Amino acid sequence: MPRIGEPIVEVAGLWTVLGGFVIHQDLNLKIRQGEILAIVGGSGSGKTTLLRQMIGLETPTKGSVTIFGQKMDPEHPEDIAAVRSRWGMLFQQGALFSALSVLDNIALPLRELRTLPEDLVTDIVLLKLDMVGLAATDANKMPSDLSGGMIKRVALARALALEPELLFLDEPTAGLDPASCETFVGLIRALHRELGLTVVMVTHDLDTLFELATTVAVLAEKKVVASGPVKEVVAIPHPFIKEFFLGERGQRAMELLREYPFIV
Numbered sequence: 001m002p003r004i005g006e007p008i009v010e011v012a013g014l015w016t017v018l019g020g021f022v023i024h025q026d027l028n029l030k031i032r033q034g035e036i037l038a039i040v041g042g043s044g045s046g047k048t049t050l051l052r053q054m055i056g057l058e059t060p061t062k063g064s065v066t067i068f069g070q071k072m073d074p075e076h077p078e079d080i081a082a083v084r085s086r087w088g089m090l091f092q093q094g095a096l097f098s099a100l101s102v103l104d105n106i107a108l109p110l111r112e113l114r115t116l117p118e119d120l121v122t123d124i125v126l127l128k129l130d131m132v133g134l135a136a137t138d139a140n141k142m143p144s145d146l147s148g149g150m151i152k153r154v155a156l157a158r159a160l161a162l163e164p165e166l167l168f169l170d171e172p173t174a175g176l177d178p179a180s181c182e183t184f185v186g187l188i189r190a191l192h193r194e195l196g197l198t199v200v201m202v203t204h205d206l207d208t209l210f211e212l213a214t215t216v217a218v219l220a221e222k223k224v225v226a227s228g229p230v231k232e233v234v235a236i237p238h239p240f241i242k243e244f245f246l247g248e249r250g251q252r253a254m255e256l257l258r259e260y261p262f263i264v
């Protein structure tokens, strides 16, 4: 298990107002190196928006996000560019470019560097494909030829192309069948163990959460109402936490919690 280190992501006093609605109200969150943090919250509570703000794709109405000591201000893209290669992002829907082959999708962040010869780019892509459990023969397929599970794997290979220290995952297992889910969880766990990757994932899936997360942050009432080790947070008597973890579907997952020494 990687050691938990210093905070590498800091969200401070963040407000988001969209279409006249307050989505985040003075939200604070720190993510430490080596953590696998699960962000949970109701549908529409602003989880995806928060991830997009973290990586500088959207601007908070107020407050700040700092990653690797660098303020993420979309008005200063050169600051973001300086640290951008240190994280990877897996978007909620995979977000592959439909007109590009699997190879070209994964190669995209590598080619953007403009420093690598093309044969090296191809070698790296094949390595990443292998890492996510896809075959070299998948490289020339188009996204429309892929199953949902394969799309997520290609999107993960693309997120890992630059060997990031930090990985953002938005609902990585949503819509996957149980076997694909398990493969995905195994992959993330191995990357975390072997590369010491820090992971920030939004998930509704309690199985994924209990199997992977070291810490959890609960988004409710427009802010992070609780964050900390999974075992501590599930015990907090907040209505959303009780409903989320101890509701009917949470009961089975709580059994899992007892089975997984990983998070204890």
Ligand SMILES: Nc1ncnc2c1ncn2[C@@H]1O[C@H](COP(=O)(O)OP(=O)(O)O)[C@@H](O)[C@H]1O
Binding pocket: 018, 019, 023, 041, 042, 043, 044, 045, 046, 047, 048, 049, 050
């Ligand atoms: N560009 C936008 N303009 C107005 N409202 C938006 C916009 N993007 C998201 N929202 C609203 O913000 C809220 C949070 O969205 P989102 O971050 O996608 O939630 P989650 O990922 O937690 O389901 C939702 O109510 C959504 O409708």
Ligand SMILES: [Mg+2]
Binding pocket: 047, 048, 049, 092
């Ligand atoms: Mg979302």
